[in-house]
Amino acid sequence: MDSIPLNWEALDALIIDFARSENLIEDSFSSSPPPSPSPSPSSLSSSSYHSRLIIRQIRRSLEVGDIDCAIDLLRLHAPFILDDHRLLFRLQKQKFIELLRKGTAEDRDLAIQCLRTALAPCALDAYPEAYEEFKHVLLAFIYDKDNQTSPVTYEWSERRRFDIAGLMSSVLRAHMQAYDPVFSMTLRYLISIHKGFCFHEGVSSPISDLTERLLLDELDPPATPKESLYEAPPFDEVDIQALAHAVELTRQGAIDSLRFTKGDLFHAFQNELCRMKLDLSVLDELVREYCIYRGIVDSGCGVLSGMQNLSSSSKVNQSELEYCSSRNTSFEVDYATSKLSDGEISVSNSRVDSSPENIADVTSSQSNNEVELRYASEPTSNREDCSTSDSVHVGNSRTLQANKNRGIVERSKRKRWRGRHDDRELHDVSYSGCSKAELSAITVASMIMSKEQQNLEKHIPIDSTGREDKYEIVLGIRELASKRLAAEVVEEINALDPNFFVQNPILLFQLKQVEFLKLVSSGDYSSALRVACTHLGPLAANEPSLLKQLKETLLALLLPNEDFLGKGFPVNALANSLQVAFGRRLGIEEPRLMKLMRATVHSHSEWFKLQMCKDRFESLLKIDSLKEVNLPSLSTSGALLKSNSDSCIHGSSQVAKSSAAARTSEDGSSPMQASSIDAGDENAILKVMEFLALPRADAIHLLAQYNGNAEMVIQQIFA
Template sequence: MESMPVNWEALDSLVVDFAKSENLIEDSISSPSSSPSSPSSPSSLSYRSRLLIRQIRRSLEIGDVDAAINLLRIHAPFVLHDHRLLFRLQKQKFIELLRRGTAKDRDSAIECLRKELAPCALDAYPEAYEEFKHVLLALIFDKDDQASPVANEWSERKRSDIAGLLSSVLRAHLHAYDPVFSMTLRYLISIHKGFCFRQGISSPISDLTERLLLEERDPPATTEESLYEAPPFDEVDIQALAHAVELTRQGAVDSLRFAKGDLIQAFQNELCRMKLDVPMLDELVHEYCVYRGIVNSSLTSRSASCIQSPGKPLEIYQQDCECGSSRGCSVDIAYKSVDHPDTETSICNAEMSGPQVTNADNLSIQCADVESRFAYEVIGNREDCSTSETHQAENYKGSQRSRSHSIGPRNRRKRWRGRTEKLDFGHDDSDTVSSKQELITPTPAVNPEGLEEQQVLVKHSPPENFKKKGDCKYEIVLEMKELVSKGMAAEVVEEVNTMDPNFFAQNPLLLFQLKQVEFLKLVTSGDHSSALRVACSYLGPLAASDPALLKPLKETLLALLKPNEDALAKGVPLSVLATSLQVAMGRRLGIEEPQLMKIMRATLHSHNEWFRIQLCKDRFEGLLRIDTLKEINTPLLIDVTSKANADTSTTGSSQITISSSSRMPEDGGSPSQVSSRDVICDESAILKVMEFLALPRADAISLLAQYNGNAETVIQQIFA
């Protein structure tokens, strides 16, 4: 599972879309009007609809039925036109009035019975009047009497049930579906859990998935049509929906009926019924965004990255970056104006104050070479760094050479806002809920150093824990990642060797890949002599020490024979290589990769294996952009990379075994193991067995394989 290649650029896009849709981030230099809550934003309608649904859900969950009804009357009156839903709301309102226990509220409950609940019970649905008479017993039985015949009506579980039901109805009618990434995560985790359970293997991410995807689901929205009529839907759609979101066949039929036969809409409705731990999801997204450089890790004004002196090992550099926390040192950096924001700017040595430390620690942190990408922030924020007249350029030659190739401006990174929800639905009815209700959801802060997590309230400001010791390390790793993404492999090798001469000795595969990129880049530019020098100096010796690299080396050298083609396009995708380097350097510096990356690797692997067993293609992977997450261009070294990742992983996929079906041979001898792929099963036979026996597709195929693909024989044997 750890070796599963993932298109991290596609995941970046999904995550950013999610964060923007949920108003979790904002551009550092953007105006407030660009948030999703702004009327000019394309996603504002869906965002406001989701906020409305959340507010109605919360009102019902705390027993404030009147507030929920008022919001529905103003923003979704069609719900109140459905007497089935209105009856359930009025019944819950009656119970909540009684629950308050005062004489005034009891009188209000009786008034609710006479004017609202009784009239609605007459035509809500056939059983409504019986339910009405039953709920009258709440007038004489106490809410704390667990043995009473109306103990279920008093249960607070009723609140969450009706809140979930209304959420399902509103979501479908308002098309207020969760962002694609949220639905994709639900789907992949659901498949992962089912795959591990059926294959009898332990999940390496069970501690995450069990907390993230809750077992509880919202009640399904159903139509008023009779459940006994024959479903006018294709059996293929019914079975696809049933097994994609773990429904019974009748449940899938009901869902399709509610969606008027639209399979995609039914699928979205069912996915959004699954409940995610929202604070945990926000935490995972934030951690990933910081790791990938999508959002600022610390103060938005921080403008310098700390670079150690040439030849200084990463271990010592890590100690220096941590000095402020581990030894109580402080770093004083004064500001000096920048005259030329478009040119590279030098930053002084940090002045360290504190107790005497070891010789290694005397290698002070030196902040150098803040590129033009930091100029904007240096000008706008005067508390962090300055230019020192005592800067000694000779100490930074190695760093300057690579850092002169400036990369994208850091101020383009987003600022993390957190889940701050401001509900302003703009009505003036004094009897309704307040027109402005600000709700702040506690969002767990993410600690990049793996320290104990803590709960904080986030309101339009980044979490404080990223103002700690990890900023320098994050910046250096992100800079190397971005340089690789731009194809600057030679500069990256030089820079990394300057920082830690032992890094590539421990990661020879990364060095081979980087030199492979450099070789192909030289070939593309027509400089064949320099390309051959790279091959002789690096690629050849590395392949000689690792036989697995010989084949990629031969294929790489073939680029010399096709000078008119873009050789670089056939190499390892730069985004894949950049992420590999980021992970390796991060681990070297004590930065663990985000948990979201582990979840995606494991769940995408399970998705592949699950549909390989099903012998079919996932009908929903395009909708959820799962196909783009798996889109990795065929590189020259992808198999070797996957093998190396698998060898270094703590929990690999070696546990996974696909059991074959057994079949009795015609001569009556002992059963022999026959793979279900050896028997070609007709699609109609598969569907027939799935329908009659209520089996998953894989089990149906396995049974058909035992009986030569004959569905009638399978059914007869089961019921015999």
């Protein structure tokens, strides 16, 4: 699984979109804010930020039992909720319980007033069962909240607060189109598929420690359709089954979800995904760790110090974290403004300025087509070869000195990690209807988060300065490699660690390939041949698997005017491999998010091979971009570049596997599906799936046994 290729540049774009959408990063040293980009699908997730903050505040108010505050916020920002008597009835019933919970005579009188003026009128026309629920909740006058055997135990339960808060969040999110950033939804989807795949295959997950902490088991209640929508025409069975299997719904649950969105499959899918709860504190740690490793944000002194030891004991209550994550917010945002939707989410064309090497600029359309060199250069023995060698002398690094000489100009290309905890802006949040106690709760929560942040940043290891220097060295080497300065990379690494290329000859061969092709393209044939004789030849002699690639590399001499490096040689992928391999030599482990993404994307591919179909939602969530690591076929120099592609993908003495076997065909069908799908048409497959409640793969296998006759399959099963 560690060798699974992944397009890290595509992941960079998703991560930056997420961090910007959540206001987690800002320009480090910029004196003026960046120009506002024109509205685009990729920036729509940012436009829903204020709406998401409003929803978080409403959720928090409901979770602490301040129903009046929640209703005031709804009246100000989402009055349509109060026009729905189904939802208003639930709010007023909870308000009645909360008034009784306070226990004073005054609050008891207010509860009776709430019954007469608000709850009883709503019960008459909210929904058919509402009046029975109204009579039932009156028992709260008789049975105390501490009576665990009473018939109104659930009404008294504080769990009910979270249920109604989750329901309101689901409804508001859908109506205000305030979906979470793409990466957040992608992560939910991939983790849920990974868990399902591991369970189906009966194997333990290698990343269970992360997935269990990151994706919580509980779900928000679904947004339910109005009764008038029950007369909606039937939906396409293909959509019903796709939604049901994608987010583990019953068939009826999928139909209800589609009814709520009036048949819009993709909005229904996003609604269901956002019901899954992520631990934001864990997610932010993973994202920050990845951003520092990739050079997206400035590391700063000690910024990584607490990341590897994040423990549940040091985390604040999740509801407090979400509540305190508000920043840059004015709750006077007009609902019409916050109506901007990120429903059509896309980051493939996002232009990310001022990040190192324009890292998230997916302009490098080549980046989506680069062959992943991720583990091409890793030595066989992880511990001995990847440990920090005594021969690595960080202080002698010319790359480090050059980075320091560039100073603030170079560092300004990176972002500054801002995080979710900014008490100054939390104090600026103002909205009507909140009690003094609620405002005090905000202050206390923000102080807790501020204290946690300070403790994290003050926990600086003894060698923090040296660690930051090591990060700068590794990022500098990656930058040199991405600029095709192969000779400089080799010289720098040899000066730091003379044994590195002894243990990683494949990486040295690939760097010398870059140097050779660059010299040939410039017309310096004598220097190119010198590189081939001095380096490429001896390396190929010691590593027989490189001999064929050496021969095909020499074919570049027949095409002297071709710029092979500009036509798709995976330079950035080589740079990424160097970062990982040399980073480990310096004691810098790759971020946990990389391991998480590799494992979940691999499970996604394997799961849909088993299902024998294409994932209808992978493009929406940019999963297809994460998998785009194949080079385009080129005409004249196709053989040479394909050879380079193979060498970079495998980068070891292992037997190369056909890329066709590892990837699905262009239409999304796996090789297995291509031979089995003929067992029956799509309608027959869906019929068997629906009647027998079977997964798609099992339905196809059954149809294959009965010549594609769905009726015969069903008869045999029930015979």
